[in-house]
Amino acid sequence: xxxxxxxxxxxxxxxxxxxxxxxxxxxxxxxxxxxxxxxxxxxxxxxxxxxxxxxxxxxxxxxxxxxxxxxxxxxxxxxxxxxxxxxxxxxxxxxxxxxxxxxxxxxxxxxxxxxxxxxxxxxxxxxxxxxxxxxxxxxxxxxxxxxxxxxxxxxxxxxxxxxxxxxxxxxxxxxxxxxxxxxxxxxxxxxxxxxxxxxxx
Amino acid sequence: xxxxxxxxxxxxxxxxxxxxxxxxxxxxxxxxxxxxxxxxxxxxxxxxxxxxxxxxxxxxxxxxxxxxxxxxxxxxxxxxxxxxxxxxxxxxxxxxxxxxxxxxxxxxxxxxxxxxx
Numbered sequence: 001x002x003x004x005x006x007x008x009x010x011x012x013x014x015x016x017x018x019x020x021x022x023x024x025x026x027x028x029x030x031x032x033x034x035x036x037x038x039x040x041x042x043x044x045x046x047x048x049x050x051x052x053x054x055x056x057x058x059x060x061x062x063x064x065x066x067x068x069x070x071x072x073x074x075x076x077x078x079x080x081x082x083x084x085x086x087x088x089x090x091x092x093x094x095x096x097x098x099x100x101x102x103x104x105x106x107x108x109x110x111x112x113x114x115x116x117x118x119x120x121x122x123x124x125x126x127x128x129x130x131x132x133x134x135x136x137x138x139x140x141x142x143x144x145x146x147x148x149x150x151x152x153x154x155x156x157x158x159x160x161x162x163x164x165x166x167x168x169x170x171x172x173x174x175x176x177x178x179x180x181x182x183x184x185x186x187x188x189x190x191x192x193x194x195x196x197x198x199x200x201x
Numbered sequence: 202x203x204x205x206x207x208x209x210x211x212x213x214x215x216x217x218x219x220x221x222x223x224x225x226x227x228x229x230x231x232x233x234x235x236x237x238x239x240x241x242x243x244x245x246x247x248x249x250x251x252x253x254x255x256x257x258x259x260x261x262x263x264x265x266x267x268x269x270x271x272x273x274x275x276x277x278x279x280x281x282x283x284x285x286x287x288x289x290x291x292x293x294x295x296x297x298x299x300x301x302x303x304x305x306x307x308x309x310x311x312x313x314x315x316x317x318x
Contacts (some may be wrong), residue, residue, distance in 0.1 A: 027280065046232075057254075062257075064253075
């Protein structure tokens, strides 16, 4: 019994019910439960099905008395949902693409990236950004020596990295949504219910 | 089609506030005392909910007046009684209930005549 009343008090505190009102409701509830128990009754005789869910019972009572606002449904921002869906799709595509690349087997393949161009002319060697423009240094005679530094990247290694990023990203997304969303069965959903069976304990 | 208990609970839900006002009309009562009065009149179950939220709504709507007083040997209790506005609401509600009951009786009476022996 006292556990039921204490559970109600916690819910009233959480809902911001003024202490004076909460104390009054708790005292009335405790007195009625004690009287029913003394007469050999059960909590359900006093509380109906409210005996099964103290938090819901407490919230309904507080709302009915007008000492707290009714809970508003949790609205998920449409942009938040859109971004989450787009990111999930992107991560999924990356993971699937990388997985396919690994399965098909690009072993030994690589592609080259031009990192920067080097221009050798009279004077010190100068490193200039890559680009299509031909670079002529002032005061140079003839053609400058132009070279491009090439870096090779293995496709297999790249696919492996992308696969890991995709899979880890999807797993993190799933964990965040399961823990913090209000979908049925989620942690938040279970915490908001907290059902228990009625007893005098 | 729900069970008989479920139907009874649904029917009671719409008029439980009237029943509470009616038992308060017999004299001021605290929460559990009203439950016992309802039970004495055959309403052994107050339905899926509890009378406390309903009493809270009646109080908020000004249909009942409350005062805290000592009970018989027990702790001080919150006693509910009808306010003048509650008396008017009870009278109006009883009229609505009787009209609805007569209409349902009429409809069920027709069905009974059709399927009866």
